[in-house]
Amino acid sequence: MRRLVLPFLLIAAPVWAQTPPAPPRADQPRQDQARPDPRKPELDTMIAALKLAPNEETAAALEQRIRQIWMQSGSPAATLLMGRGMRDLGNDADEEALDDFDAVLALEPNLPDAYYRRGLARFALGDYSGALADIEETLKREPRHFAALQSLSRIAEAREDFRGALAAWKKALELSPKTPDGEERLKLLTRKALGENA
Known part of the structure; x- marks a missing residue:
């Protein structure tokens, strides 16, 4: 009996290998799709408040909180790598920072802030085209990313x-x-763009 089973398995194996994987259930997001962010309600509230901030101090505090939300919107592993990348950037270890943000994007390919941070690393390395890309x-995924616009x-x-x-x-x-x-x-850029008399 054992002699019959082994040849059967060897013959059937290629058929099993060709069987396509079951499609994901409707309630399971694909890995390349952005997961719903539980911080979105807070983010929406903060961005709305930022537009109405009465002074620079309030705006600076709101901007800081919004940046924290963006940076922590990925998985725990991605957030850890983001923090390491920011430390590397702060220490002028730009190549290492680039590697860190590449690793974040391998884990979270739809995380807007990871693209933004990688853009900063590329800019620091003089890769303006890569930084712009x-x-x-970033802006495709989060058009309200004021830091990216800055x-x-x-x-x-x-x-x-x-x-x-x-x-x-x-x-x-x-x-x-x-x-x-x-x-x-704004005044400085207006003068540079439109002339000294602007």
């Missing part, structure tokens, strides 16, 4: 695209009108 990916403005300015820098900064100020030093930068 990551900022675009960075987009700075990247455009570094490339001497002053009109682009001004446009991005204006969009950032629509989301956070009381951004610390926001109006001063």
